[in-house]
Amino acid sequence: MNQIAGAKIPSVVRRVLAVTIGGLGDAVLFSPVIKALRYKYPRETIDLLVASSIAEELYSQSEYLNKIFLVRTLKKRAILNVIGLLPFCIESIKVGGYDLAVLATGLNPGLRYVLQYLANVHASVFAPLPGVMGTDIECNLQLASMFKQDASMAEVFVPLSKESLDEALGILKEHGLGGADSPLADYIVIYPSRDLPRRVRWPLSKLIEVAEDLKEKHRGIKVVIVGSEAEGLEWAREDTKRIADANLAGILTIPGVAALISRARLVVGNDGGLMHIAGATGVPVVAIFLNTPKSYRPPGKHVRLVTPALDCCSPRGYVPHLAADCIDKCIAVSQVVNACADLLNESVEHK
Missing domain, CATH: 3.40.50.2000 (Glycogen Phosphorylase B;)
Known part of the structure; x- marks a missing residue:
């Protein structure tokens, strides 16, 4: 063999x-x-x-x-x-x-x-x-x-069917974000992801700050949340200001999520599978890598990696345990917001 x-x-x-x-x-x-x-x-x-x-x-x-x-x-x-x-x-x-x-x-x-x-x-x-x-x-x-x-x-691809696109457009219409016969709203997708034994997540509270900042600086843009049902419930608990315009975590099928992402203006989130789906569809991606090796970066030409500025969080391979205060300090909200602004200001032609 x-x-x-x-x-x-x-x-x-x-x-x-x-x-x-x-x-x-x-x-x-x-x-x-x-x-x-x-x-x-x-x-x-x-x-x-x-x-x-x-x-x-x-x-x-x-x-x-x-x-x-x-x-x-x-x-x-x-x-x-x-x-x-x-x-x-x-x-x-x-x-x-x-x-x-x-x-x-x-x-x-x-x-x-x-x-x-x-x-x-x-x-x-x-x-x-x-x-x-x-x-x-x-x-x-x-x-x-x-x-x-x-x-x-032989590029990276994600299968997108008419059924999955209809599913995504239908749910957007239900939440007042266009679709079907009305113009599709400009929206960004945020996926919180989750902590795994070898993958540390940037705090959800900071992602909410990013969403709030982007909505203030880019008038008219909407925020859509995707991920698992548990991630959606966690976002709902912490998003006390109701920054998100549509919390669809746990609602769509995976093909439906892929279709939803493919029509987004920007995708922001922690390392995870949806990050790679976004890159594969050609959508601009801001990927937050706390302790993920850069070799796992998502595909695509319009990708910004946001990595730790402090040595204690330097992603030299997987780090099993990062101190809570280090996680809180090593990536500033402004770093992520600036990366998002760069991509939002670019003229990107999606696949």
Whole structure:
């Protein structure tokens, strides 16, 4: 089983398995590979293996894929990840396995061996590690170039259907922000994201300050909140001045959120999957990276990273625990507001 990005691809390929076992953002950054595979194999079977239910929901609308398999492999204990792959392995054996597996960067080597021996995968290639070879997207573009020589044609993409656009426009109309037969309001999207064991979130109170400042300085602009239901409830509790014009967190489907983001003037938020969706649609993005490596930056030409100014928060890889006072001080509200103002003042032609 070949295990380097430059490995030889089998001369005869009838069934391909694309594998991105990570979060939503990882799946979005893997999209150039999916597109390049369909270009290389226009009539062959191309299936996708994901570990995120929201990634499955997003790519269910993609014209490039035959089938999507969801596995439960985001566990702390390796044995649980192996067990999570077993149902897929059984399905794979039933259909004769795959001639080629194409793996996203960062896949655990143990899981690669499970796919090889238990899922009947004959050969595989995978993206190099980010940081060493560049950003996540650069690594995936390098992998995509193996299947489509003009790598610039294999751009990051998010599937957007008429149904998802109708969903987004309908909810905007319900909240008085236009859509359907009335002009669409200028709006910015804010996503709070959430703290994870290795990812620290900029305080929600400061995002609310950013929203208030932007509305004061850019008259007529509206603020829309997206994210999970829990994030929406948290915003509602802290947004005592009712700065947000529409709190849609937990209301839309993931394809609907992607469509909503695609029509926004600007997207602002912490590191997370929606940041990558925004970049993939071509919308300007202000991404707040407290302790996220810059190699995870979102795709797109109109991206501003806001990173800590203090050494105690310097993002040298993931920092498990940052002191509360450091989190509070290391990125000022003015830094984020200024980054937003720069992008709002630019003339951006969306994809």
